[in-house]
Every structure is written in structure tokens, then in C-alpha cells.
Amino acid sequence: MHKQTLAQVAGDLRARRVSATELTRHFLERIERFDGELNAFITVTKDRALEHAALADRRLAKGDATPLTGIPIAHKDIFCTAGVKTSCGSRMLDNFVAPYDATIVERLQNAGAIVLGKTNMDEFAMGSSNETSYYGPVRNPWDRDLVPGGSSGGSAAAVAARLVVAATGTDTGGSIRQPAALSGITGIKPTYGRVSRSGMIAFASSLDQAGTLTQTAEDAALLLEVMAGFDERDSTSLDEPVPRYSQLVNEPWEKITIGVPENFFDDGLDPDNAAALRAALAEFEKLGARLKSLRLDHIHLSVPAYYVVAPAEASSNLSRFDGVRYGYQAEDAIKDDLMTFYMRNRGQGFGPEVKRRILTGTYVLSAGYFDAYYLQAQKARQLISDDFARAFAQVDIVAGPTTPAPAFGIGQKTGDPIQMYLNDIYTIGANLAGLPAMSLPCGFVRGLPVGLQLIGPHLSEARLLKAAHHLQRVTDWHQRIPGGYG
């Protein structure tokens, strides 16, 4: 039953061909069997999941179920879950039990989804390989010597290995799309503000957005229509109606124009990835889409602009972790003077990548440097955003690579932060401009999955999901399961 999509499992649950309890037990057994080798979970909430499954079965029997009632999912450990450890992949929060639920946790629970646990992630979502986690790296189910991508690496690996039907993630610079691409699944980062950030531990508040990791675009639509929508607890939440994505994706194909940024296909892209992407774009053409070449002239500024804006916001957001009200406090730190107290709590509680970003962020915000770095980065961000606006005046969707190459080896890029950052060169632009973007499987290179990225104008999630769904109806890349997990 783990080979089925969320849409198929939902159909079986409602037809009573399987119960929520049977499904939950099946997936919990798979987690027990496989997670030792993958390390995708930080916490497994077995007893709570079985209790919720029993409740879901009663709802299904009464006939007041939603399409998500009884579906086993997992949350990235960045989302607060009341009464359950919420670590954000950090020693700093290893002892933190969230006192309330994130809005999306609450919404998915109200819909009847069953949470099997919390997934591993890069510390405070800062990373592209899941290697910065306090809980150790997640392994890629396609090849366990490789990374699954990050920062939502645990969610991606768990969905790819069919340990859950679907999972949540967050994306600040590519943290949903990049692991989805490297793990052979579908991931969407909605428009900035589309999904509430309340209860999602903040990294870079002007870029952070929650989304989904699933087998298919149709599954993403089913989850997103529950997660999205206005939330008064998030000051940047968009007060816009939520379309019925799961119905819209099934509507007939419309002739669309897909923009292909030629500078996404330059020397930085693995030639085999490029070939797989061109083949996938040809499939879109067969469906009746028109391809149009274009350029995004300032996209090369996205990595440097991001590494000013994101660390600046992170240095401010992470100042709350002082070891006083919650989080890590060093042994006997209370006996130190106040400065030593803070230095020991934060020095021992944060890992090296988080410290690098706090230092970088504090530097670019410091007096005398603010204009040269932060203000200049915000201007570059405007230039990147304007490039996309010009593109969307001519095309409906922009399509290109999600990553420069397939998954890389564990330890291969940890020595050089810049090499690691360049993995997100194609994904960061959408975050800087607040645009919805997704990645879907589009082929294999050397036995490893390749992701195709689709980017749309603000609030065009339905258009992206529909295009992806129509492609997935005529291709089978998303149905491949890594060896040993079938």
C-alpha cells in the first residue's frame, strides 16, 4: 500500500478498502525497518499516531472525512507540534517541547491527517545537504552514500523511500525544491505569504515559506488546499481566497507558453541534466505547450543577494535563542557572568554553519556596512524580481533546472560553504521575488533523479500544479521507487 499516491490512498480509505489504523501501522513498520539506514526522522510519534488513526477511522465510518483523513504524513521538525519535541535540527532546541501547534499543523490535523513523526533537517534550515543537522546527515534512498538535499532532507527521503505518503517542508532558498529534485519526488514552495508562517521557526522572515513534498503534483494540490489561506497570527499572511487546487489540476490542458531562461542552461549545468531537462520540455511541447527562449539578466546576483538578506534576517531572528526562556543552557552557566552565560549557551547550542550565518548577518547589518551590503542586496533583489515580471509579461510559466547536477556525496561539499551555496543557484530567485515554484522528477542521470523546476507569477500555484499534473499523466518518472524500498 506504500506504493500508492496520496490521491489513491485517500480513495481506498473512503471506499473502506483499507483503514487508517492499518495504513498507520504499515508505515510505522516501514519507518522502524528503514529509518536506521536513512536517518530521516528525529522523532517518531507512534502512540499518538495510532490514537489519531483510531479517531480517523471513526470519522471515515461516520462519513464526515476529508480527502486527508487517515493519510500518514510527517512534519519537518521546524514546525511547532504541541507536546512533541520540536528541535529545528539543533542542539539549541534538543530539549524544546512546543507549547502550541503551528497553523499548518493544526489545519492538517483538523483535516484528519495522521502525523507519524518529525523529520530531520539542516540546523535551523541552513543547509543544502542535511549535513548540518545536530542529529546527523540524512541519507539519500537512491544511494545512501549521497545526500538527499536540504534543508527539508528528512521529509524528502521519507517520501522517496515511501516511509510516509507525504510530508511538509519549508523553503527559504530552495529547501523544498532542491531535496525534492535530488530525491526524485515533487515539491512546491508556494507564493510568499500563501501559507501561514505562524509556529514555523523563523530563519529569514522575508523569504521563508512552507510547502509540501509528495509523490505527485495532484498530491501536493490536496495538501496545499488545506494548508494555504489567511492566518491572522502571521502578519505577512495573504488575505486571498484559496483555489480548489485538486479540482483545478484535473481540468483540461490549456495551451500555455513556457519560458526557458537560456542562461539557466550555461556551463554551470551538468550536460546530462540539461539533456534530461530538454527531453522533459519536449514532452510539454507534445502536450501543446509553446516554448520560448528568454533571459533572466540579473539571476547571477541571486546567490550573493541571498547571502546578505538571509543571514541578516537570521542573525536577528536567532538572537532569541539565549538559553534563558527555552533551549540549551550550558552546565552551570548560571554561575557565570552574563556575557559568559550567553557566549557559552549560544557557543555550545549552535553548530558551525549557523554561527557562520549569524556572523555574516551581523557583519552586513553593522554600522557603516548596511548601505553597501543590505541595501544593495535589496536593490539587487528588486532587479531580479523585475526580470521575472518582464518574463511573465510574455510567458505563463518559466521552466528550467532545479539543481546544477544530481545528488552529491556526503562530505563532498562540507569543506567549502560557497560550493554548497551554489547548489541553490537556480532556486533562490523565486524566494527573493516571492514567487511560487516547484520541482518535479523529469528523468534520471547515472541512476539518480533529476528535477525540473517550474516558476510562476504570484499566486499561480494552480497553474504550476496543473502543468505538472498533466506532465505526470503522460510520464512515469515520479512513479520510480528507489531500489530496496519498493
Place this chain on the structure above:
Amino acid sequence: MSAKVSSIVAMVDQLQAVDTTGVAPMAHPLDRPQRLRDDVVTEADRHELYQRNAPLVERGLYLVPKVIE
């Protein structure tokens, strides 16, 4: 640590070469203002629940090292 932070700062220095004359710095990805709400209390007092996560609490107060001599 300092060598790696220096390499990050050197990378973001690429921004200095960009001509941004006349470009307004982006304030919000969707160019929308921040929403305001009435200035009223909306949260209940749940300090007992919240303080369960605190490393050191005494009589409802968070403990820190002595700061006044």
C-alpha cells in the same frame, strides 16, 4: 571559522559591482504593506505552560546570572 566567513563576505562583495542607480530597495516581495490590527490583548496568560521549557525558573521568574552589583 574566520576564513570561511571571509570567503562568504568576499562572495557577496560581487554586489558592489552592480549598478543600482535609481533602483528602490525591495521592501516586500509582493509590494504590500504590513497589516495592522487593533492594539488589544489577544493572548491568554499561559506562563506556566511556557515556562516548562525554561532551564531555570523560580516563583514564575526566569533566572539569569546576577547583573547588578
